Amino acid sequence: MADTEQVSGAGTNMMHSSILRVIEDKKNINQKLSNIKHKIGIYSAKGGVGKTTVAVNTAFTLSSMGYKVGLIDADIDCPNALMFLGIEGTFSDEYPLKPAEKEGVKVVSTAMFVDDAKKPIIWRGPLVAKMIREFLDNTDWGPLDYLIIDLPPGTSDAPLSIIQLLSLDGFVLVTTPRHISAVNTIRSGMMAKRLGVALLGVVETMSDGSGDGGEEVAKELGCELVGKVRSNKMFGEMSDSGIIPVLKDDEIRKEFEDIIKKAGLVEK
Numbered sequence: 001m002a003d004t005e006q007v008s009g010a011g012t013n014m015m016h017s018s019i020l021r022v023i024e025d026k027k028n029i030n031q032k033l034s035n036i037k038h039k040i041g042i043y044s045a046k047g048g049v050g051k052t053t054v055a056v057n058t059a060f061t062l063s064s065m066g067y068k069v070g071l072i073d074a075d076i077d078c079p080n081a082l083m084f085l086g087i088e089g090t091f092s093d094e095y096p097l098k099p100a101e102k103e104g105v106k107v108v109s110t111a112m113f114v115d116d117a118k119k120p121i122i123w124r125g126p127l128v129a130k131m132i133r134e135f136l137d138n139t140d141w142g143p144l145d146y147l148i149i150d151l152p153p154g155t156s157d158a159p160l161s162i163i164q165l166l167s168l169d170g171f172v173l174v175t176t177p178r179h180i181s182a183v184n185t186i187r188s189g190m191m192a193k194r195l196g197v198a199l200l201g202v203v204e205t206m207s208d209g210s211g212d213g214g215e216e217v218a219k220e221l222g223c224e225l226v227g228k229v230r231s232n233k234m235f236g237e238m239s240d241s242g243i244i245p246v247l248k249d250d251e252i253r254k255e256f257e258d259i260i261k262k263a264g265l266v267e268k
């Protein structure tokens, strides 16, 4: 009996100290990022729904509106943001970490930790959390109006670390019109709600009238459907050749300006 009490006492103490560590880390990180006015996460538990597309185009639309913008590609398994931007980059040994830059938007990506972007990053949970902490703690962003975070899919270690460590303004959720995608995006929205992160809105991507994924997510989570990004081959070209649709096409940029306003990222 005494042993059980001792063990559970030690367990409680360990848990207590790890919670205290997260609280302390969060305080330090947010102090370091205090010259960043807004931190917005782009999120869905499902891969391939358009998170990176929305993150990149939101970042460049905000930049074209005159704001200073940074972008974090925190997807460990498919860190595509640099490819979408048509740039390459690796971190040097220098500290703090220096973001890559495209047309005034500063970018860091998990891909910058490896010397070949095609190499998989095979890391276990604790290392993933450590790398994310490294990003948040040690990047020299300078003053920013917006930091857009392209979250990894899933509802476990990697997104959880970001949610725990960053004081986010909120999430923009992403879904396709498909029911399967909506269900998984609802899952991420529920997790965000349970962790107290605001839901700023839902964006439906690849909209082609084949389903009501955006409406489904908005209704289930009680948040606004802030835009539908129509299916357009320019987005495929972006992932293949680094063309940024909102910088090339006025109609697409207006769609993103509307999304940004409806989600309350800037004044309407």
Ligand SMILES: Nc1ncnc2c1ncn2[C@@H]1O[C@H](COP(=O)(O)OP(=O)(O)O)[C@@H](O)[C@H]1O
Pocket (backbone or CB within 6 Å): 046, 047, 048, 049, 050, 051, 052, 053, 054, 078, 080, 205, 206, 207, 229, 230, 231, 232, 233, 235, 236, 237, 238, 239
């Ligand atoms: N509105 C759209 N129209 C056509 N293709 C799109 C659209 N949005 C995204 N895509 C394409 O869908 C694929 C997955 O998008 P991506 O942003 O990489 O998703 P995720 O980051 O959620 O995995 C990419 O090839 C992208 O070019």
Ligand SMILES: [Mg+2]
Pocket (backbone or CB within 6 Å): 051, 052, 053, 075, 078, 080, 150
């Ligand atoms: Mg992605």
